[in-house]
Amino acid sequence: xxxxxxxxxxxxxxxxxxxxxxxxxxxxxxxxxxxxxxxxxxxxxxxxxxxxxxxxxxxxxxxxxxxxxxxxxxxxxxxxxxxxxxxxxxxxxxxxxxxxxxxxxxxxxxxxxxxxxxxxxxxxxxxxxxxxxxxxxxxxxxxxxxxxxxxxxxxxx
Ligand code: SF4
Ligand code: SF4
Numbered sequence: 001x002x003x004x005x006x007x008x009x010x011x012x013x014x015x016x017x018x019x020x021x022x023x024x025x026x027x028x029x030x031x032x033x034x035x036x037x038x039x040x041x042x043x044x045x046x047x048x049x050x051x052x053x054x055x056x057x058x059x060x061x062x063x064x065x066x067x068x069x070x071x072x073x074x075x076x077x078x079x080x081x082x083x084x085x086x087x088x089x090x091x092x093x094x095x096x097x098x099x100x101x102x103x104x105x106x107x108x109x110x111x112x113x114x115x116x117x118x119x120x121x122x123x124x125x126x127x128x129x130x131x132x133x134x135x136x137x138x139x140x141x142x143x144x145x146x147x148x149x150x151x152x153x154x155x156x157x
Contacts, residue, residue, distance in 0.1 A: 055136055060120045062137035063111055065155040066130050072097075073156060074130035077104040081122035081131060089115035090122060106152060113140065114148035 028038050029045075046053050055061070066074045077094035095107035123131050142148050 055138070059136070059138075060118050060123075060133040062113075062135040062140055063122075063131060063133050063150070063155055064135050064157070065109060065152065066128075066132060067156060072102070073106055073109070073152070074128045075106045075109065075126075076102065076128055076130070077106050078127060080125040080127065084121045084125040086119060086121065087115045087117050089113070109152040109155060111150050111155065112148065113150055114145045 028040050031038050068074055075092070077092055079092060082090045082092055089112040091108065091110040091112075092106050093108035094104045097103055097105045118133070120133055123133050140148075
């Protein structure tokens with residue numbers, strides 16, 4: 001009985017806190033809608049997707065593969081990104097490049113974004129700055145896992 005009473009007291013306390021936040025935030029929201037400036041930041045919900053929040057300059061978004069001046073991928077298939085990836089979602093296959101300066105290029109480069117945890121380790125590990133996560137694209141939901149698999153063509157676009 002005492003246990004049940006304590007339980008209900010906690011529910012009432014929680015409800016009071018939630019209601020207080022709701023009323024205070026609604027108050028600031030109405031003031032902002034009416035054009036008043038308030039000192040309080042973050043009281044208003046961003047009306048996504050009509051309104052979009054500015055992405056931080058050091059954000060990590062959709063990957064992209066960088067190109068050389070001649071349009072070829074910068075990647076030299078060193079496999080560092082494949083090795084460091086904690087989700088094991090990068091797959092790379094090498095082919096021989098006729099240019100002796102380059103030696104190898106990726107004939108296949110796949111990132112399975114359905115498994116990627118966006119840690120950025122692959123970008124940090126790359127010695128050629130061939131891989132970046134600065135596209136600013138954070139909306140790439142798909143209906144199937146297959147569509148989340150990005151190949152060389154998609155990554156180099
Ligand atoms: S961001 Fe992390 S999880 Fe995603 S591909 Fe790169 S290393 Fe793997
Ligand atoms: S670490 Fe960079 S150069 Fe090495 S395989 Fe990955 S993308 Fe290519």
